Each structure stands twice: as C-alpha cells, then as structure tokens.
Amino acid sequence: MNEDASARLSRRRLLTGAVGLGAAGLGGAAMAGRALAGNADNLPPHVPEWTRTLGDGVGVRAYGQPSKFEKHVVRRDVQWLTASRESSVSFTPLHELDGIITPNGLCFERHHGGIAEIDPQDHRLIVHGLTDKALMLTLADLKRFPRVNRIHFLECAANSGMEWRGAQLNGCQYTHGMVHCVQYTGVPLKLILEEAGLKPNAKWILAEGADASAMTRSLPLAKALDDCLVATRMNGEMLRPEQGYPVRLVVPGWEGNMWVKWLRRLEVGDQPWQVREETSKYTDLLPDGRARRFTFVMDAKSVITSPSPQAPVAAKGFLVISGLAWSGRGTVRRVDVSLDGGRNWREAKIDGPVLDKACVRFYAETEWNGEELLLQSRAIDDTGYVQPTKDDLRKIRGTNSIYHNNGIQTWRVAPSGEVENVEVG
Amino acid sequence: MNEDASARLSRRRLLTGAVGLGAAGLGGAAMAGRALAGNADNLPPHVPEWTRTLGDGVGVRAYGQPSKFEKHVVRRDVQWLTASRESSVSFTPLHELDGIITPNGLCFERHHGGIAEIDPQDHRLIVHGLTDKALMLTLADLKRFPRVNRIHFLECAANSGMEWRGAQLNGCQYTHGMVHCVQYTGVPLKLILEEAGLKPNAKWILAEGADASAMTRSLPLAKALDDCLVATRMNGEMLRPEQGYPVRLVVPGWEGNMWVKWLRRLEVGDQPWQVREETSKYTDLLPDGRARRFTFVMDAKSVITSPSPQAPVAAKGFLVISGLAWSGRGTVRRVDVSLDGGRNWREAKIDGPVLDKACVRFYAETEWNGEELLLQSRAIDDTGYVQPTKDDLRKIRGTNSIYHNNGIQTWRVAPSGEVENVEVG
Numbered sequence: 001m002n003e004d005a006s007a008r009l010s011r012r013r014l015l016t017g018a019v020g021l022g023a024a025g026l027g028g029a030a031m032a033g034r035a036l037a038g039n040a041d042n043l044p045p046h047v048p049e050w051t052r053t054l055g056d057g058v059g060v061r062a063y064g065q066p067s068k069f070e071k072h073v074v075r076r077d078v079q080w081l082t083a084s085r086e087s088s089v090s091f092t093p094l095h096e097l098d099g100i101i102t103p104n105g106l107c108f109e110r111h112h113g114g115i116a117e118i119d120p121q122d123h124r125l126i127v128h129g130l131t132d133k134a135l136m137l138t139l140a141d142l143k144r145f146p147r148v149n150r151i152h153f154l155e156c157a158a159n160s161g162m163e164w165r166g167a168q169l170n171g172c173q174y175t176h177g178m179v180h181c182v183q184y185t186g187v188p189l190k191l192i193l194e195e196a197g198l199k200p201n202a203k204w205i206l207a208e209g210a211d212a213s214a215m216t217r218s219l220p221l222a223k224a225l226d227d228c229l230v231a232t233r234m235n236g237e238m239l240r241p242e243q244g245y246p247v248r249l250v251v252p253g254w255e256g257n258m259w260v261k262w263l264r265r266l267e268v269g270d271q272p273w274q275v276r277e278e279t280s281k282y283t284d285l286l287p288d289g290r291a292r293r294f295t296f297v298m299d300a301k302s303v304i305t306s307p308s309p310q311a312p313v314a315a316k317g318f319l320v321i322s323g324l325a326w327s328g329r330g331t332v333r334r335v336d337v338s339l340d341g342g343r344n345w346r347e348a349k350i351d352g353p354v355l356d357k358a359c360v361r362f363y364a365e366t367e368w369n370g371e372e373l374l375l376q377s378r379a380i381d382d383t384g385y386v387q388p389t390k391d392d393l394r395k396i397r398g399t400n401s402i403y404h405n406n407g408i409q410t411w412r413v414a415p416s417g418e419v420e421n422v423e424v425g
Numbered sequence: 426m427n428e429d430a431s432a433r434l435s436r437r438r439l440l441t442g443a444v445g446l447g448a449a450g451l452g453g454a455a456m457a458g459r460a461l462a463g464n465a466d467n468l469p470p471h472v473p474e475w476t477r478t479l480g481d482g483v484g485v486r487a488y489g490q491p492s493k494f495e496k497h498v499v500r501r502d503v504q505w506l507t508a509s510r511e512s513s514v515s516f517t518p519l520h521e522l523d524g525i526i527t528p529n530g531l532c533f534e535r536h537h538g539g540i541a542e543i544d545p546q547d548h549r550l551i552v553h554g555l556t557d558k559a560l561m562l563t564l565a566d567l568k569r570f571p572r573v574n575r576i577h578f579l580e581c582a583a584n585s586g587m588e589w590r591g592a593q594l595n596g597c598q599y600t601h602g603m604v605h606c607v608q609y610t611g612v613p614l615k616l617i618l619e620e621a622g623l624k625p626n627a628k629w630i631l632a633e634g635a636d637a638s639a640m641t642r643s644l645p646l647a648k649a650l651d652d653c654l655v656a657t658r659m660n661g662e663m664l665r666p667e668q669g670y671p672v673r674l675v676v677p678g679w680e681g682n683m684w685v686k687w688l689r690r691l692e693v694g695d696q697p698w699q700v701r702e703e704t705s706k707y708t709d710l711l712p713d714g715r716a717r718r719f720t721f722v723m724d725a726k727s728v729i730t731s732p733s734p735q736a737p738v739a740a741k742g743f744l745v746i747s748g749l750a751w752s753g754r755g756t757v758r759r760v761d762v763s764l765d766g767g768r769n770w771r772e773a774k775i776d777g778p779v780l781d782k783a784c785v786r787f788y789a790e791t792e793w794n795g796e797e798l799l800l801q802s803r804a805i806d807d808t809g810y811v812q813p814t815k816d817d818l819r820k821i822r823g824t825n826s827i828y829h830n831n832g833i834q835t836w837r838v839a840p841s842g843e844v845e846n847v848e849v850g
Contacts (some may be wrong), residue, residue, distance in 0.1 A: 048547060048606065050687070053838065054637045055539030057510025062499035064530040069545055070663050074487035097661040098610040104528055105489040106662065111721030120494055146745055149524040149777035149786055183777070186522040212479045224822040231720025238495050262475070274645040320571055320751060324615045350635065352574035353607070353778055361574055384723045 008414035010175050046100070048055035066105075071097075076173060086114035087213070088124035089156070091197035092175030094303070094324065095311040100151070100359045102180035104235050109242045110156050110178065113212030113351070116262040120246040123210065125230070130195025139246050142232060145187040150229065150252065151358045153326040155179040155298045156404040157255035163390065167410075167421040171310040173410060175421060176303040179326065181235070184250050185231030190287055194270070195226060198230055201270045204239040207249050210264035218272035219251065219259045223296070227357075228250050230263065253328030254296040257282050300387050302335055302379040308403060310340035319368040321348075326359045327381035334380040337364040341374030341410060341424040342389065348377070369399040373413035374424055389422070432762040440801040491530075496520075501598060506747040511539035512638070514581070517601030519728070520736040525576070525777055525784045527605035529660050534667045535581050535603065536635030541687040546618035546673040548635065550655070554693035557622025564575060564671050566585060567657060575654065575677065576783045578751040580604040580723045582680035582707055582828040586813065589824050592835075592846040596735040600846060601728040602832060608661070609675050610656030618693070626695045626776075632674050635689035642683045643697035644676065648721070652677045653718065655688065664739065678753030678782040679721040680828070682707050712823035723753035725812050726758055726831035727787070727804040738842035744793040747772075751784045759805040766799030766835060766849040767814065775803070798838035799849055815848070 068072065075090040082088040092108040109115075120139045129134040150175040156178035162168040169175050192203075198221075206226045209215040219228070228251040233236060239245040244261025251258045257277055272278065272294070284292040303324035307313045325332045331354050334346040348362040363379070390407030397404075411420040439641075487604040491498065494773045500515035507513040517533040519608075551583040552560040581603035587593040594600050612741045623646075630649045644653070654675040657663060669686030676683045682702055697703065697719070709717040727750035754756045756779050761770040774788040787802070803812040816831030837847040 027697055043652065048543075048635065050541040050543050051635050051637060051639065055541050056512045056537060057537070057539050058502045058513045058515040058534045060498075060540070061667070062515070063491065064500070064532065064534075064665050064667055065528075066662065067545075067664075067666045068542070070668075073662060075483075075489070076487070077483045082558045085484060088480045088483045090483040090487070096574065098658050099608045101526060101608045103660045103662045104491075105530075106487065109489075111480070111483060114482050115485070116475040116480050117493070118473075118475050120492075140739055144739065144743060144745065146788065146790060147523065151778070179796060183524045183526045208472065210476050214474060214476065233523050235526045235528045236524045237498060237528045239492075240489050240497065241492045242486070242489055245494075293485070314569065318569060320569065353576070353780070363571065365571060366443045371517045 002387055003341070010401070022344060034126060039159070041043075057337055059399070073106070078169075078174060080303050087112050089178060091173045092171045092180050094177050094305045095308050097305070098322065098361065100181050100324070100361050101235065102182055104182065104237070104240050104243075107180040107182065107240070107243060108156070108178050110256065111211070111242070114214055116209070116211035117240045117241055118210060118246060119261055123246055125194060125263060126265045127196045127245060128265075130199035130202040130270065131193075131268050132199070135192070135196050138230040139232070142187060142230065145191055145353065146293075147187050148182055148229065148250065149185050149186055150250070151181065151183045151353075151355050152250060152252045153179055153181040153357060153359045154256050154259055155301075157257055157295070159233040159299070160405040160407070160409070161402040163407070163409070164394070164401050164405055168292075170421050172303050172305050172308045172409075173310060178256070178322070179359070181326070182234040184231040185233035185236070185248055186228055186231030189228040189230055189249070190225045191268070192230055197269070198268060202268045203270045204272050206265070206267040206269075206273050207258070207270060208265040208267070209244075209260045210262040214337060215260055215277065216273065216275045217260060217277055218275065219258060223254070246317070253298060255282065257297055258296065266273045277295045282403060284397060285400040288399070292397075293373065295404055296325070299382040299404070300327035300329065300332065300379040300385050302377040303374050303409050304337070304377050304411060305414060307375065307419050307422055308411055310417045312419050313368060313413055315417075316369055317367065319366050321364045321366060323362055323377050325360045325362055325377070325379035326357070327379060327385070327386065328357060330382045332360045333382045336378050336380070337362075338376040339366065339373050340410065342376050370415045372415065374422070375411040375413060376408050378408050402414065428464065433631065434727035440840045445745050454770040455826070471782060472591045496833035498531070498704065498816060500533060502601060503594075514603060516598045517605050517654055519604075520729045520733050522730070523747065523786065523849070524549045525606050525749070525786050526660065527607055529607065529662070529665050529668075532605040532607065532659075532665070532668060533581070536636070536642055536667070538659045538839055540667045541634070541636035542666055543635060543670060543687055544766055545563065546823055548651040548671055548689070550672060550688060551690045552617060553690075554696065555627040556618075556693050560617070564657070567612060567655065567672065572610055572612050574608055574610050575675070576606065576608045577675060577677045577840065578604055578777075578782060579681050580683055580726075580751070581681055582720070582723070583833070585830040585832070586827040588832070588834070589819070589826050589830055592848045595846050597728050597730050597733040597834075598735060603681070604749070604784070605670050606751070608767075609654055609656040609693050610658035611656030611675055611746065614653040614674070615650045617655055617691070621693070627693045628695045628696050631690070631692040631694060631698050632683070632685040632688060633690040633692070634685045638687050639699045640702065641655050641698065642702055643684060643700065644683060653685070670713040678723060680707065680723055688752040709822060709828055710825040717822075720829055723751075724829070724831045725752035725804040725806040726750065727812060728834050729762070729800050729836060732838055732844050733802065733836055734844045734846055738791075738793060738838055738846050740842075741794055742792065744791050746791060746800065748787055748802050749784045750787055750802065751782070752804060752810070753782060754810065755807045756781055757785045757804050760785070760787040761803050761805070762787075763801040764791065764798050767801050767833065771808050775820070786789040793838070795812070795840045795841065799847070800836040800838060801833050805832050812827075
C-alpha cells in the first residue's frame with residue numbers, strides 16, 4: 001500500500017469507525033435520513049423556498065454584507081470594563097472565525113477618544129523634527145509612493161490583561177479577542193523618512209494621531225527603518241474608520257498601541273518623548289514597585305478558538321481542535337496542544353501560509369468520548385522562545401500587570417461538551 | 426558604499442530629484458506649505474473637527490463598515506448586459522483595491538437565479554451515486570470534518586468576454602472585474618468522497634446548487650480528489666449569501682461557474698452529465714462552427730489596475746504602475762510590463778506572497794512626463810505559459826467566443842493623464 005492510500009484508510013477509519021458521519025448516524029438529519037434509507041439516490045424530501053423562488057439580483061447590495069443568519073457574529077464589548085465607550089474596547093469573535101485573515105468588519109476596536117471620522121481631502125501627514133526638510137503629505141501624495149503588502153497580526157498590549165489574576169472571562173472573544181490579522185498595503189516608513197532626510201542625531205520617532213486623544217507614542221528609529229509601514233489599506237480596501245482611516249502606522253510584531261491610527265504627524269528626535277501612553281499607561285508595575293517600560297514586542301502566544309467557552313463541543317467522537325498562534329519576533333515554528341492541562345503535549349498541524357509576524361492557524365485531531373479535557377496550546381517561535389505558563393509569568397512579573405500576558409490559556413471541556421475558562425496548577 | 430545605502434540613494438533621487446514630493450513641491454497642500462515655510466516644526470495651521478470632538482465609541486457598529494467617504498468603492502453592474510438582474514453580474518472595483526486579498530463585500534457577483542437566502546439549519550449536502558453509501562450532511566456535520574485554508578483567485582469564464590470584438594468597456598472594473606481572491610476555509614472534497622466511499626467506476630462528479638437555477642456542472646474525479654474544497658468560509662467568516670452561503674465548491678484555478686454556490690448535492694457518476702452550463706453555455710463557438718467544451722482551466726492573465734480608465738494618472742513625475750496577475754495552472758512566475766503597446770517589455774516586481782492559483786500583486790516604477798503611453802502587462806506562469814495577445818487568441822478562436830479571453834489588455838494614457846481602453850496592433 002502506498003503512503004497516500006494508507007493515509008486515506010487511516011483517515012477513513014477516523015471518520016467512519018469512530019464518528020459515524022454517514023447518513024445512518026446523523027441525529028440531526030433524521031427526516032432526511034429516512035428518505036435516504038428507502039433509496040440512496042433520492043433527492044431531499046422537500047424543495048426549500050430558496051430553490052422555488054428567484055432571489056435578489058445583483059446590485060441589491062453594492063457593498064456586500066453577511067447573511068442575516070450570522071447576526072450573532074459581531075464584535076462585542078464589556079461595558080463595565082471602561083468608564084466611557086469612547087475610550088474602550090470591542091473584541092474580535094475569534095471563536096466564530098477560521099483561517100488567518102480577519103474580515104475587516106470584525107477587527108477589534110480600541111479607541112482612546114472615539115472613532116475619528118476623517119475627511120481624507122482635509123487630512124495631512126506632517127514629517128518634521130531632525131530632518132533635512134519638513135514634509136506635509138496629502139493622501140494623494142502618499143498614494144504616489146512605492147508600496148508593499150504584508151499580512152501581519154495586530155495585538156493590543158492589554159489582550160488577556162484581565163487573566164493576570166486568574167481565569168476571568170468566559171470566552172476567547174473576551175480573553176484573546178484583541179488580536180486580528182489582515183493584509184496591509186502601505187508605504188515603507190523608511191522611504192518617507194528618507195524623503196525628508198534624517199539628521200545624523202536622529203534616533204526616535206514620535207507618531208501622533210488626529211483623533212480626539214491625539215494618541216502619541218515614541219518609536220525607535222531602527223524599527224522605523226526596518227519593517228514599519230504607513231498604511232492606507234487593509235485587505236485590499238481603504239482602512240476602516242475604526243482602524244485609522246485614512247492612514248495608520250503599522251509596527252509589525254509590536255504592541256497595538258504603537259500602531260498609531262489616524263496618523264497626522266511623525267516627528268524625528270534624539271530621545272523618546274515620555275508621553276502618557278509609555279509612562280502612566282502601557283507599562284507593567286512589578287512586585288518591587290518598579291515598572292517595565294518600552295515593552296514593545298508582543299511575545300509568542302496562542303489560543304484554542306474551538307472548542308472554547310463560546311464554541312462548545314457539539315458531539316462525541318472525532319474532534320478537531322483549532323486555534324491561532326503568533327509571535328512578534330518572527331514566524332511561529334511549532335504549536336503544541338495538550339489535552340490534560342500541560343502534562344502531555346503533541347504537535348499540532350499548522351495549515352496555510354506561515355508568514356513573518358502573522359497569525360498561523362493550527363489544528364489537532366482527537367477522539368472525544370465525554371471525558372474531561374483541560375485544553376491548552378503553546379506556541380514556539382523561530383527564535384526558540386516557548387510560550388510560558390501564566391504561573392511562570394506571575395513568578396517574574398507579579399499580578400499588578402495589565403499588559404503583555406502571553407501565558408498559556410486553559411479551557412476545561414466538561415462531559416456535557418460545555419467549555420469553561422479555568423486555571424490549572 | 427554598501428548595497429543598501431546605494432539603493433537608498435537611488436531611491437531618494439527617484440523621489441526627490443524627479444518627483445518633488447517635498448513640501449515645497451506639493452501643489453495640493455499650499456496652505457499647509459506656507460505654515461511650514463515659517464517654522465518647520467509648526468503643527469498644521471488648523472485643528473480639524475475630528476480632533477476637537479470625541480468620535481463614536483465602541484459598539485456603534487458591531488459589524489464594521491467602510492468610511493462614508495468611500496461610498497464610491499462598490500460593485501457595479503451594467504444593466505444593458507443581461508435581461509434580468511437575477512441572472513446577471515456585478516463587478517469588483519479592481520481599480521480601487523491593492524494587495525491580493527479582496528474584501529468580502531467587494532467580491533464580484535454572478536447569479537443565474539438570484540441570491541439564495543439559505544437558512545443554514547435547513548440546508549443539507551447530499552452525496553450519492555457511485556458511492557458505497559449515501560451521505561446527507563448538515564452544516565454542523567461539515568464543520569466537524571478536518572479543514573484547510575487556501576488563498577485562491579476565482580474568475581468567471583466570461584471575464585473580459587466583451588473584449589473579444591475589440592475594446593469595449595472603459596474601466597478594469599468592467600473589463601476584468603469578474604475576478605476576486607480570498608482565503609477559503611473548507612473540507613477537502615477528497616475527504617467527503619472517501620467518507621461516502623467511491624465505486625471503482627467513479628469518474629465524474631455532478632455538483633448542484635440549491636438556488637432557483639439549480640446550477641449544475643460536471644467535474645472530473647481527478648480534480649475533485651486533487652485540490653477541491655467544500656468551503657464554508659471566506660476571509661475567516663462564513664461565506665456571504667451572494668458567494669454561496671452556507672457552502673460552496675472551491676475548484677482552484679478552474680472557471681468560476683464550476684465553483685457551485687449554495688451547494689446541495691454531489692452525485693458521483695462515470696461520465697459527464699452534459700448539462701446546460703457545459704453545452705449551450707460555457708462553451709466557445711469556433712470559426713469553423715465547432716465548439717470548445719470542458720474548457721475548465723483559467724489560463725494565465727493579468728491586468729494593470731492603476732493607472733486605468735477609472736484611475737487616471739494624478740500628476741507628472743514618479744509613477745507606480747500596479748496590477749494583478751493569476752494563473753489557473755499554478756503560480757505566477759513573472760509579470761512583464763510594457764509602456765509602448767508591447768514593443769518593449771520590462772519585468773515588474775511581484776510583491777507579497779506568491780501562492781498556488783492565487784492572485785499576485787505587481788508593481789513597476791517609471792517616470793512620466795506627459796507622453797502618451799500604451800500600458801500592457803503579461804503574466805508568465807510556472808509552466809512557462811505566456812499570456813497571449815488578443816490578436817493571437819482571435820487567430821485561433823475567432824470572435825464568436827464569450828469565455829476564456831485572457832488576452833493582453835491595453836490602456837492608453839493621454840497627455841492629460843486620462844486613460845482609455847484601446848486596441849493595439
């Protein structure tokens with residue numbers, strides 16, 4: 001038997017022997033099952049409405065929308081979390097998605113002064129400071145520059161922040177939903193800085209947004225010249241308003257707060273600006289009273305999106321465990337999955353493209369017969385870094401932190417198939 | 426000077442010497458330019474409304490939408506083209522996009538009986554015919570199978586069909602807008618057929634849709650077992666209604682008509698079914714009265730999306746020419762661009778991932794000083810196939826055809842910067 005045929009047989013045993021996906025075993029299709037029992041070539045026992053009548057023609061929705069049966073697949077926010085909705089978060093429904101591309105309408109939101117609704121005709125990007133000349137660029141100017149396309153994840157530094165003190169929120173949408181992954185189109189920041197001309201003492205860049213919070217962050221010049229983009233597009237089309245329309249900074253692998261939205265100003269300087277968002281916020285208070293600062297990189301992390309509290313196990317038998325992994329230091333080399341809370345690990349299969357500082361999708365297949373599971377995943381990146389346990393993180397950083405929790409997440413699968421967020425050992 | 430520094434200098438010359446993108450040269454930013462002239466570190470001369478007021482908070486749009494300033498970026502149809510809008514086409518605005526991913530809301534539509542609005546609870550996929558057993562699968566069943574993620578282009582066989590008789594429609598949205606490219610998540614069709622068990626004489630598959638046209642096509646078994654998917658998702662989320670929600674066939678590289686939407690039935694047989702869509706339609710009438718049939722593969726093709734009739738040249742100087750290329754036989758190996766109607770060619774830069782049967786994005790940089798250009802692009806795939814001229818195609822196939830026009834497209838750039846669809850040679 002050749003390898004292909006052998007793999008096929010093994011797959012078939014997996015599906016038929018244990019799972020019974022065949023018509024006879026399908027509880028949910030009993031009516032149809034009866035029709036099939038009489039004559040395997042029968043058509044379905046009824047002709048549904050949508051086959052009997054013409055549907056809407058073209059042009060009814062010039063810009064398409066999801067099916068009305070998918071209304072539950074939306075970003076959700078937690079109103080008790082923040083004092084106002086203008087400075088708050090809505091989370092990506094990771095448990096309702098697959099693959100690595102996040103559709104633009106479901107990319108999580110994090111605003112500090114609400115969504116700036118910018119008229120692109122009136123928007124300018126200023127580049128000044130330690131440069132040979134100052135630039136004031138219109139959107140039309142930006143669109144004339146050479147551009148590149150890169151698929152990158154964007155993770156808020158506060159993603160999983162509520163988990164520092166133990167399992168809190170029941171669903172990966174809330175525990176991990178401040179991450180998304182799209183294809184950006186943008187001008188390499190390096191080209192724009194070269195156009196302005198850098199003075200010899202240039203070392204840092206200040207990026208400032210045009211929103212009501214005038215969000216500002218300091219960015220080391222080396223990163224700016226490496227892989228940052230001044231992006232105007234996501235997944236082909238112009239940025240969405242809540243993602244910085246018409247222009248945002250893309251800072252691959254680094255915390256989302258630095259990806260300044262509604263970008264209006266880039267100042268070149270010789271030291272960081274020590275702005276609010278890198279001093280009183282976006283720093284991590286350690287047990288000894290000192291704070292970690294300029295913690296730019298989002299370290300390797302992963303989460304199982306299905307099963308998960310919002311996506312319980314549907315039936316006993318063959319089960320595909322699936323999730324996302326990413327690393328701000330490069331590519332994900334491997335993802336391991338545990339069914340028993342981290343005692344035993346097996347390598348998951350990574351499917352689809354493995355790209356620099358982008359999400360990967362992983363799958364692990366198993367057989368579930370109603371026993372309790374403690375599901376975990378851990379990402380290993382191409383630097384050899386292994387995603388740590390939450391306890392390992394707490395030993396070093398204590399529990400005062402909000403940001404940079406990349407600890408291993410645990411989901412408990414109950415005999416009923418329901419799933420809850422738990423802490424282990 | 427190291428290579429990097431040399432490249433940088435060369436780039437700077439490109440931008441500053443010739444293009445004058447610096448503040449002094451920016452006609453569109455004159456007011457701001459004055460402010461900058463006095464003090465290069467000045468902020469913009471006014472604080473816009475969106476900086477002075479809080480914007481909408483999170484949750485205002487649980488499913489996000491494009492900016493109100495992008496309302497012109499929509500699918501468009503041509504009402505004189507078809508007798509009814511239920512059996513018609515709307516086109517992807519390729520000239521408004523960049524990168525390779527098409528956002529779901531802008532993927533072109535082609536319906537034969539309107540959009541079936543399917544309640545997923547009531548939908549079944551039947552697998553029967555020359556199989557060991559018949560299957561009737563619910564959507565929940567399908568979601569339990571192993572799945573994969575693949576980025577593929579989908580092109581309607583009739584894309585560019587109106588160009589057989591010469592330049593017709595003035596814009597790549599209309600000449601080439603029946604192509605899109607997304608990441609699909611689906612079950613390999615091979616796994617589903619193996620679950621049913623194939624009889625030894627199985628050679629063809631009939632795929633049937635649940636829409637009012639009950640769209641049917643015959644598919645060779647070898648292709649079905651190779652890379653076809655039974656897909657439920659595009660760009661992470663569930664398929665859009667107009668793209669076959671909740672389940673469609675993905676037939677990578679083959680004509681879009683075979684990617685049966687609203688998939689309800691797969692019948693296994695020993696010969697093709699000779700249905701309407703592979704006899705009176707989706708065949709090519711040759712000059713001698715015979716017709717080409719079962720012309721499944723979409724051959725290598727490309728189009729310049731900017732500049733193009735709907736995206737004229739904005740200004741003299743540095744110009745980035747950009748477009749899409751794809752091949753149904755594998756990957757795109759190279760794209761060439763001509764500025765003079767095909768007399769001279771230069772290699773374009775392919776940017777972003779190069780994937781099997783997926784679009785690639787290409788760029789070519791030039792200097793434009795108001796002279797007439799005859800812009801063309803040609804794709805070369807990894808089989809060595811070179812995209813032909815329209816005349817070469819007509820020599821063999823005549824001008825009766827509607828389908829499979831992958832000829833080289835020509836855009837004439839006038840001294841005004843306006844662009845029109847023309848024929849050369």
